Structures are given as C-alpha cells and as structure tokens.
Amino acid sequence: MSLLHWAILSPFLLAVIIPVLYKLFRRVHTGWFVLALPVVLFSYFFLKIPAVRQGQEIKETLKWIPSLNINFTTIIDGLSLLFALLITGIGSLVVLYSIFYLSKKKEQLHNFYVYLLLFMGAMLGVVLSDNLIVLYMFWEFTSLSSFLLIGYWHNRERSRYGAQKSMLITVFGGLSMLGAIVMLYIMGGTFSIRGLIAQAGTIVDHPLFLAAMLLVLLGAFTKSAQFPFHIWLPDAMEAPTPVSAYLHSATMVKAGIYLVARLSPLFAQSGVWLWLVGGIGLLTLLWGSFNAIRQTDLKGILAYSTVSQLGLIMSLLGVGAAAVHYPQLGNENIYIAATMAAIFHLINHATFKGSLFMMVGIVDHETGTRDIRKLGGLMSFMPITFTIAVIGTFSMAGLPPFNGFLSKEMFLESMVSVLSLDLFNMSTWGSLFPVLAWIASVFTFVYSMMVVFKTFTGKYQPEKLPKKPHEAPFGMLLSPIILALLVILFGLFPNMLTETLIKPAAASVLGDVLPADYELHIAFWHGATPALFMTIGIIAVGLLLYVLWPKWKGLYKAFPEKLSFTNLYDHALPAMENGSFNLVKLFMTGFIRNYLVYIFIFFIGSLGFTIYLKNAFNYSTIDTAPIGFYEVVLAAVIAIGAVSILFVKSRLTSIIVLGSVGYTVSLFFVLFRAPDLALTQLVVETVSTALFLLCFYHLPKKFRKEERLKFRGTNLLISLGVGTVVTLIALSAHSTKLFDTISKYYLDTAYTEAGGKNVVNVTLVDYRGLDTMFEITVLGIAAIGIYSMIKLRLTKRGGKKANENK
Amino acid sequence: MEILMAFIIGILFTCATYLMLSKSILRIIIGTGLLSHGAHLLILTMGGLKRGAVPLLGEHAKSYVDPLPQALILTSIVISFGVTSYFLVLAYRAYQELGTDNMDLLRGSESNE
Numbered sequence: 049m050s051l052l053h054w055a056i057l058s059p060f061l062l063a064v065i066i067p068v069l070y071k072l073f074r075r076v077h078t079g080w081f082v083l084a085l086p087v088v089l090f091s092y093f094f095l096k097i098p099a100v101r102q103g104q105e106i107k108e109t110l111k112w113i114p115s116l117n118i119n120f121t122t123i124i125d126g127l128s129l130l131f132a133l134l135i136t137g138i139g140s141l142v143v144l145y146s147i148f149y150l151s152k153k154k155e156q157l158h159n160f161y162v163y164l165l166l167f168m169g170a171m172l173g174v175v176l177s178d179n180l181i182v183l184y185m186f187w188e189f190t191s192l193s194s195f196l197l198i199g200y201w202h203n204r205e206r207s208r209y210g211a212q213k214s215m216l217i218t219v220f221g222g223l224s225m226l227g228a229i230v231m232l233y234i235m236g237g238t239f240s241i242r243g244l245i246a247q248a249g250t251i252v253d254h255p256l257f258l259a260a261m262l263l264v265l266l267g268a269f270t271k272s273a274q275f276p277f278h279i280w281l282p283d284a285m286e287a288p289t290p291v292s293a294y295l296h297s298a299t300m301v302k303a304g305i306y307l308v309a310r311l312s313p314l315f316a317q318s319g320v321w322l323w324l325v326g327g328i329g330l331l332t333l334l335w336g337s338f339n340a341i342r343q344t345d346l347k348g349i350l351a352y353s354t355v356s357q358l359g360l361i362m363s364l365l366g367v368g369a370a371a372v373h374y375p376q377l378g379n380e381n382i383y384i385a386a387t388m389a390a391i392f393h394l395i396n397h398a399t400f401k402g403s404l405f406m407m408v409g410i411v412d413h414e415t416g417t418r419d420i421r422k423l424g425g426l427m428s429f430m431p432i433t434f435t436i437a438v439i440g441t442f443s444m445a446g447l448p449p450f451n452g453f454l455s456k457e458m459f460l461e462s463m464v465s466v467l468s469l470d471l472f473n474m475s476t477w478g479s480l481f482p483v484l485a486w487i488a489s490v491f492t493f494v495y496s497m498m499v500v501f502k503t504f505t506g507k508y509q510p511e512k513l514p515k516k517p518h519e520a521p522f523g524m525l526l527s528p529i530i531l532a533l534l535v536i537l538f539g540l541f542p543n544m545l546t547e548t549l550i551k552p553a554a555a556s557v558l559g560d561v562l563p564a565d566y567e568l569h570i571a572f573w574h575g576a577t578p579a580l581f582m583t584i585g586i587i588a589v590g591l592l593l594y595v596l597w598p599k600w601k602g603l604y605k606a607f608p609e610k611l612s613f614t615n616l617y618d619h620a621l622p623a624m625e626n627g628s629f630n631l632v633k634l635f636m637t638g639f640i641r642n643y644l645v646y647i648f649i650f651f652i653g654s655l656g657f658t659i660y661l662k663n664a665f666n667y668s669t670i671d672t673a674p675i676g677f678y679e680v681v682l683a684a685v686i687a688i689g690a691v692s693i694l695f696v697k698s699r700l701t702s703i704i705v706l707g708s709v710g711y712t713v714s715l716f717f718v719l720f721r722a723p724d725l726a727l728t729q730l731v732v733e734t735v736s737t738a739l740f741l742l743c744f745y746h747l748p749k750k751f752r753k754e755e756r757l758k759f760r761g762t763n764l765l766i767s768l769g770v771g772t773v774v775t776l777i778a779l780s781a782h783s784t785k786l787f788d789t790i791s792k793y794y795l796d797t798a799y800t801e802a803g804g805k806n807v808v809n810v811t812l813v814d815y816r817g818l819d820t821m822f823e824i825t826v827l828g829i830a831a832i833g834i835y836s837m838i839k840l841r842l843t844k845r846g847g848k849k850a851n852e853n854k
Numbered sequence: 855m856e857i858l859m860a861f862i863i864g865i866l867f868t869c870a871t872y873l874m875l876s877k878s879i880l881r882i883i884i885g886t887g888l889l890s891h892g893a894h895l896l897i898l899t900m901g902g903l904k905r906g907a908v909p910l911l912g913e914h915a916k917s918y919v920d921p922l923p924q925a926l927i928l929t930s931i932v933i934s935f936g937v938t939s940y941f942l943v944l945a946y947r948a949y950q951e952l953g954t955d956n957m958d959l960l961r962g963s964e965s966n967e
Binding site: 638639640641644645648669671672673674675676679680683686687690691693694699702703706709710713716717720721722723724725728729732735736739740743744746757758760763764766767768770771772774775778779781782789790791794795798799805806807808811812816819820823826827829830831833834837838 | 855856857858859860861862863864865866867868869870871872873874875876877878880881883884887888891892894895896898899900901902903904905906907908909910911912918919920921922924925927928929931932933935936937938939940942943944945946947957958960961
C-alpha cells in the first residue's frame, strides 16, 4: 500500500469512524471532524503539481485479483491531478459550508458525512484508477453514494423520486460501460487504460470497436447528464444544497467528462466519436440553456445551467478530438486549443457553479424559498451574497473580467475552427457548430441575468417570504467567497493555470499530438477575432431578450411539459411495470390445465421439431418379434380399455376399467416372459384399485354427481400430438440400435458371482442394490406422508383455538 | 410385435394426456396411472421382446430375455405406486378440506396476488 492508495481509501476509513465520533461528541458539529481530511488530501495532491508539470506520471500498483488482471493500479498524471484537486478542494469548501448549513440538532449528521465521504473516496478512485474494472467499481460507488445523498431527506416523496430516477439512469449507463470494458478487454487483452491506449492503432480496426465506443459514451453521457439523459439532474436538486454544489455541479457530473477525456486517445481516431461527443454536447448545451430560462426554482435554473455547461465542455472535447487527425500542424493545430478550452472551462465551471449553488443555499436558508417569483430586492439585505451572485453569474454568462469570459471566448473560437475541418463531412454540417453555440450562449446570458437580477433587484416582497431575510453568518459565506475570489483570480491571471494544470491535463487527453513546446497564452485582449464579435453580439442580443422576456415567454408554450423527456420517463416506468404485470398475467393464469398445455405443447414442439430437423425418424421391421394371437387380443383389450375411460360416465366404471388395463399389462408381462413383473403388477394394481375405490367411497355425496368428460378439441389435438410423438420416438429408437445390451454379463455371472438364479432379483438386490434401497425409502416416505396427512390437522385445530379465544 | 407395441403405447399416452387435461382430480390421477402403464410397457418394448426364455437360470435355455429392463420396471412400478397412493390420499384430503374436486376452483384466491 502506497501513500496514494491510502489517500484514496482514507475517506472510506474515516466514514467508518464518523458515526462513532458523532455519538461520542454530540456537542461538536460532526463536520469539523470531516473537514481536516479533504484539506490534507488537497495539500497532498497540490504538492504533486511540480512533478506532474514536468511530465512525470506517479504510478502505484496494489495487487487485488492478479489472476484476472485486476489490480488496484493508480496513476497521477495531469488529468487525474486536476480532478483530484477539484474533488478535494471543493470537497473541503463544501464540508465547511455544510457545517453552517446543516443544523446540528435537526439533522442526522453522521449519515450525511458518511455518504459524503463515501462519495469523495469513490470519486478519487474513479479519477486515479488505471484499471478499468477498479474504475468501474468506484464509478458505481459514486452512483450509490449519490443516490443516498439525493435521498438524504428520505421522508420526502420528491427526494425518493429524484434518488430513484438518478439511480436508474446512472446505473443503466454504468452497466453499459461495464459491457464496453469487457469488449475493450477482448480487443486489447488488458484492463489498463494506458495499456489500451498504447494499442490504439490496432484496436481501431477491431469489429467490436464501434460497439465499445457507443457503450462507453452511454456511460459517460448518463453520468454527465447529456441529452437526453439529463432528466435526472434537475430532480437530483432535492438533495441538500451542499450536495448539489459538490456532486451535481463540480464533481460527479464531471465523471463522464473525465471518462471521455481519458479515453479520447483511444477513440478519437474514429469520426463517430468526434461527431457524437461534439454533436451531443452541443445539443445538450442548447437544450439545457433553453430550458433553464423557463425554470422558476433557482436550483432548477442552476441544474439546467449545469446540464448546458457540461454540454459545452463535452462539445469542446469532441472538437478537440479532431487534433489527432492533424498531427502535422504542430503548434498551429487549432484543435489543441479546443481541448485546452474544455479543461479551462471545467475548472471555471467548478468554481463559479459551486459558488452559485452555495449562494442559492444561503438565499434559501435566509428567506425560506428558492422561487424567483417570490424573491426580489434582496440586494440591500444580503450585500455579500449579492456580490457573490454577481461574480458567479457574470462569469457564467461569459462577461469580463471573470474567468468564464476567457473560456467562453476560447469556446467560440474553437467552434469557429470547426469550419476549417475537412474531415467526416464536417465541411457541410460543421457550420452548425458556431451557430448553435452562439444561440446557446445567448440563452446562457439570459438565464444568468435572471438568477442574479430577479433575486436581488426589483420589488421586495416581504409578504411572500416565509422568513425575514438577513445576511448569512460568516461561516456560511466563507466557502462561496473563496470560490468567487478564485473566479476573479483565474479571470485576471489565467496563465497561472496554463502551465501548472491545463497543459499537463491536455497532454493526458491528447497524448503524443501535443507538441512539447506548445504555447498557450490566455489573455483578455487577443485581437479582433470572430469570437470577440460573437461575444459582443451575445451581450447585445442577450440584454435585449432579457428586457423583453415577458414578450417572448409564450415561445415556451410551443414546447409543452408533456413533450419533455421527464414526462416520457414518468410514463415509461409505469408502462413497463403494467406491461410486465399484464404479460405475466396473460400466461400465469393459475389454472393447472393451462400449465399442462404449455408443457405438452413444448414437449410436442421441441421433440417433433428435433425429429424433423435431424431427420431422425427411422422405421425398420427387421429386428422384431413375431406377432402372436394372444398379443393381438391383449393389445386390443388394452387399447379399448384406455379409450373407453374417456367415454364412460361413471367414475366407478372408469376406476374399474383402469384396473382392467393394469391387469392386461400384467398379462403382457406374462407373455413377454417377466414373471416378477407380472406378480408385482398384479398386486400393485389390486391395491391401487382398492385405494381408488376407498377414495371414491369416502367422497361426500354431493360430489358423486356423475358427469361425462366434456369434449374439447384442443385437448384432443394436444393428446394426439403427445401420443404421436411418443410413438414416433419409440419406433425410431427401436429401429436404430447402436450397440448390444450389457445384460449378457448379468446372465453369465448371476450364479457364479452372486449365487442366484433369478437374474432380475439378483440385479435388484446385488448388482443394483442402491436403486432398491431408495425405492424402499420412497415407499417409506409415501407411507409417512399419507399417515401425517391424515393425522395432522393443524389448521383446523388452530382455527378452533382462534374461535375459542373469541 | 415391437411396432404394434409402439402404437399401443402411443394410444396409452394419448388417453393419459387427455385425462390429465380434464378438470376432475380423480381423472387426472387415472391419467397418471395410464401414463405409468405406458411408460413401463415402453421400457419393456425397447429392451426387445420374446428373445428367449424367462431370465431364470434354472431354465437352461439357449438365450434369455433381457433382465435389466425388467429390474428397472420393477423399481418403477413400486415408485409409481407410492406416488399414486400419496396422490390419491392428497386428493381425498383436498375434497375433505376444500369441498371440491374441480381443478379450476383449486387455484389461489385473487387476494393472494
């Protein structure tokens, strides 16, 4: 176990101790015990920056299941380090925030922090694992802990609904991903991501390549709430706000992005990858930003905004994948910049979205509502919160001097660069990229303005607020302030990130394509590029749309809620439940006749079809015994007897006819030289007939009403089918003798070895005595069963007792 | 002879199946009785018929019939007897407790679903 492994596992270990600490120290807020761990981990990862900057990879292996190639291998490279810093850094701030947000008295804090620590450890495991199976394990752990956190207030119906929805969707994607992992193992023979990437050139041509890619993308898209799997994210907002800030803006939803970035060197060779990642990302961006505007709940707006920003990052990764196809361009490769922009925006989004969620949490905490129709004019009551909101939303909208402006500029520039792509039919459809990106950016601007101005300016409506608003305590403000400061810091000095974090991360995503001397310089003024004019357009049109919002509100009526994917999900689930219920009800009728019909039809179908398919029917009269007069008479008797049972009205008669069939069988045994059988059959038949008659005699009178067996065509057809199949098999089996019987041995040795002359009896008790022993056991069990069935009357006695008690 | 027996066995199976698809428990049990007769005759027939003397070594015949199927059938007769008698008493108890012999009425009530 190396230090790195301890770092990943330490949250799990702390999660075990937390409930104990919670019970022991009831006076101290449990969050304080948790806080130290992410801070220590953050410092640990922070100290790795210099090494990673120089291109080192820190690799540690712990043997887990070596025989299956599954080892807990962890690697720190640029991308992993970036994510690890985000997870631990924002994790510390969220824990700090939650200490002031969650009440010590009202909440089950030990549950909350156990789930949160499980999540933190799982997320670290996802980003640091090199082994795909281990990655998958941690991946499902994030789904699980997210489920627990969303359903934290489990007595609320909406929480349970949101938790179930997110669980179903993310686990669906997770399982698809497992399928892809297995396929990748088949193709590459290893679970190691680096090992697979090293073989990228040969894997591309494998027939399973496309299927694996689609399944990986299904996993990544469901986790990162991409269109049309984004529907779980808005419902996950039922979680406590620190959870929304941590999981559903900064970390978990970026697991899908991490996966796409991590596997880019493997899949980017293919045009399908480029189109899917870029196209779906752009679609998500547009759809999320469009839907964010119609939300009235602040967290709802932020949820859709997260969806759209994740789409933005995803589309950048898609465009960035094009870099692989132009390795000759070197430093001039414009698609490398797209990858850099994706990584830069990933950092920026984590900072401003985290602060915005915390800001909304504060508003909710201090006013009692998150509905923008009830809020307004809070600026003078909550000046610090307002400042944080302004910084966050302006950065989200892409306004200078905040970091969102820079990454938005880079984003627009990358989208414009798609125009010069001459690969994969991009030249015809590629022009859609900048246009859609621009429209989505306008929507982003509009909802960003709504978040800040509808909450903090306008008319103050105290009568609608459950609480009297006032500024939050300083502890609660601390985390969003730190994040807002980072927003400004990264905005003013973006180049402190480029060399330390962005370039090493981009090196992991792009692999060899990135030239060692690639210069990335982010600056506010980079000349009059198309992107700048697009930004000016966004601000102008966005302002216009914001002012005219009541006028074009009606546009949303064109997209009614009924047509949404949430609605589809809500109807698909009950439909599936009802469908399977009805389907099962269709054949599980409870009537034994129906089940017998299924069994017999399957018997006829499978055996008849096999005979037909294998051409197995065989008929030969060569090896047959001669037909004698007595046999013909007996055969006629048995046939008439069997058929007449079907037609007799009286049950007594049918019992007697059955007895006659049995005696005829024993006569057959006489004719076919089986004296022991004939004896046994005679006795058994007598006793069974007596039993039948006994049973019949004891029947209550009212059931003795005689009825002829009702004729049913299907019954006749099925029974004829069974009889025919049995006859066919009997004929074929008789006519195909493959080898001689082994009975010669029994006949030869019965006297010499066993000392008996009756070979059948010698077989029963000497050669095959075990059969006989268990046959005796069967009789014993039957006798005990019959005895207990007659003697034990538990229900009746219990019933009487119950009656007596009354 | 074996060909004729194959058809007789077919008739036994047909009648047995037809009875088992009926509603009355007693008829179903009669059906199983016929079915076991059919099965026993099938085993005997497949072993070959009338290939010599009774398998008693005192007979001093040149050839005997195959003793192995006979041993198998003997076991089978006893077992089917045990099962049939158990089944009969079960049906008898069902009449007593539930007051019906109609299989269509002997299904779980709707409230169990």
